[in-house]
Amino acid sequence: MLSVIAVIIMASAAMAAQEQVWPEVPEVDGEAIVLMEANTSAKLFSRNEDQIMYPASTTKILTAIVVLENCSLDETVTFTAECCDLEEGAVTIDTVPGEQMSLKDVMYGLLLPSGNDCAMALAIHTAGSVDAFAEMMNEKARDIGATSSHFSNPSGLFDSRHYTTAGDLALIAQYAFRNSTLVDIISHPTYIIEPTNMYPESRVLTNSHEMIIPGGGDYNEYVIGGKTGYLYEAGRCLITYAEKDGMTLLSVVLNSSYYGIFAETQELLDYGWSNFMISNVSESERKFSYADEKAKVQIDSTSQIITLRGIPFSDLTSDIRYAYYLNEDEYQAAKEAAGITGSDRRQLYAAIDYSYAGNYLGSSNVFINPDMEIRKVNFIKVVYINALLIILIAVLVVLAVIFVIRLARKSASRQTGPGKGRSKHRKVRHYDRSDAVDLGRQYIRSSNRNRNTIHKLDDISVSGNYEFNRERERRKK
Numbered sequence: 001m002l003s004v005i006a007v008i009i010m011a012s013a014a015m016a017a018q019e020q021v022w023p024e025v026p027e028v029d030g031e032a033i034v035l036m037e038a039n040t041s042a043k044l045f046s047r048n049e050d051q052i053m054y055p056a057s058t059t060k061i062l063t064a065i066v067v068l069e070n071c072s073l074d075e076t077v078t079f080t081a082e083c084c085d086l087e088e089g090a091v092t093i094d095t096v097p098g099e100q101m102s103l104k105d106v107m108y109g110l111l112l113p114s115g116n117d118c119a120m121a122l123a124i125h126t127a128g129s130v131d132a133f134a135e136m137m138n139e140k141a142r143d144i145g146a147t148s149s150h151f152s153n154p155s156g157l158f159d160s161r162h163y164t165t166a167g168d169l170a171l172i173a174q175y176a177f178r179n180s181t182l183v184d185i186i187s188h189p190t191y192i193i194e195p196t197n198m199y200p201e202s203r204v205l206t207n208s209h210e211m212i213i214p215g216g217g218d219y220n221e222y223v224i225g226g227k228t229g230y231l232y233e234a235g236r237c238l239i240t241y242a243e244k245d246g247m248t249l250l251s252v253v254l255n256s257s258y259y260g261i262f263a264e265t266q267e268l269l270d271y272g273w274s275n276f277m278i279s280n281v282s283e284s285e286r287k288f289s290y291a292d293e294k295a296k297v298q299i300d301s302t303s304q305i306i307t308l309r310g311i312p313f314s315d316l317t318s319d320i321r322y323a324y325y326l327n328e329d330e331y332q333a334a335k336e337a338a339g340i341t342g343s344d345r346r347q348l349y350a351a352i353d354y355s356y357a358g359n360y361l362g363s364s365n366v367f368i369n370p371d372m373e374i375r376k377v378n379f380i381k382v383v384y385i386n387a388l389l390i391i392l393i394a395v396l397v398v399l400a401v402i403f404v405i406r407l408a409r410k411s412a413s414r415q416t417g418p419g420k421g422r423s424k425h426r427k428v429r430h431y432d433r434s435d436a437v438d439l440g441r442q443y444i445r446s447s448n449r450n451r452n453t454i455h456k457l458d459d460i461s462v463s464g465n466y467e468f469n470r471e472r473e474r475r476k477k
Helices: 002-019 056-068 103-111 116-127 130-144 166-176 180-186 261-275 328-337 387-415 436-449 468-476
Strands: 032-037 042-047 076-078 100-102 190-193 203-206 223-231 235-244 247-256 276-280 288-290 297-299 304-308 317-322 347-356 359-368 379-381
Touching: 032 166, 032 261, 042 166, 042 261, 042 304, 042 359, 056 103, 056 116, 056 130, 056 166, 056 180, 056 223, 056 235, 076 103, 076 116, 100 103, 103 116, 103 180, 103 190, 103 203, 116 130, 130 166, 166 235, 166 247, 180 223, 235 261, 247 261, 247 276, 261 276, 297 347, 304 347, 328 347
Parallel strands: none
Antiparallel strands: 032 042, 032 247, 076 100, 190 203, 223 235, 235 247, 276 304, 288 379, 297 359, 304 359, 317 347, 347 359
């Protein structure tokens, strides 16, 4: 029987494992890759995302964020000799010492053609020195959550102390994408810098990300922009943002082939759009319900997660994190992540995390509506049990019933065995507690008459139904 149960359990586990299968990933050459949906943080595909890599000029995404958060676009930036005197082969926009431009123009020079002279000028303008700016970069990276990275310069030129991971770079790029100014800059195929104090002609800048160049062989209408990078030590690197069908895909590819990186990125984007879609949680969720229609607990109507095409929402794995388990700091961070501001009357009750085949798909907030007057909040989780589990439970119940029946039969046979039945018909004398003396005498007389008989106190029970008066009258006669 135990073997049957074991088979049922293994079969149930095998079926559960088959129920959740992740789509087959594309064959691409990049050494380290992350494909993420930027709004939900769901990673659709990753390879070696925690491996230490050199980021090359994809570094400039972080450089741009630090500058934009500390400076204004209308500030004037002056190029120094340090900015213009770079190693041979470094990409520049041909600036000269003493040249001045608006910070906006320098930002375009940084992100479109990947000017290293622009990176140096922005760093010195923002922090006073390259080293001080690198400290700002590292602090920002830590704040974002990119804790496996270290940056030593604003350009990404090779330095053994300048490294990151595909996972960290995806977090940095995800954070940067929330800055509308940066997104606007990287979405330009070209940009013109007007003549400056040191340069009499206009400069035409061309975006090095070929997927946003109309008419180009790698052009994709859904690609918003990104950042390229190349070093001998780093290989070809590329960050890409693209939007389609409500999904914002973020692709990070490090150390790939020189000519194939745009085609690889296209394969990654196609993989994301073909196999996944965005879904509104409140419209799709059926596992979680409430005891009352006007329940105080409500799923955020704006929450969206990634779901798999052809897979019912109910097949996703869900896990609730209740807010009352958090300490004050954790709760404050959770409120900020949920978009609850100081003037917001909502209270965070919980968050539901969704996954499939072990892959995170996104989360939804559950709020307490302060306008509802309900004393007790009921949050009911409906548990779905598959057929094999029901069969297993039924088998266990049958085994338990059989065991109880056998145990009862054994107990009955013991009570009616040899020498046992006679005790049922033994005559037991009953005495009245009211005459303890006569009780003792009667016991002694009985013992004298039957010296060969062993009397036990257990065989003498006391009741109130026997009258000793009749016995006394008989003795007197």
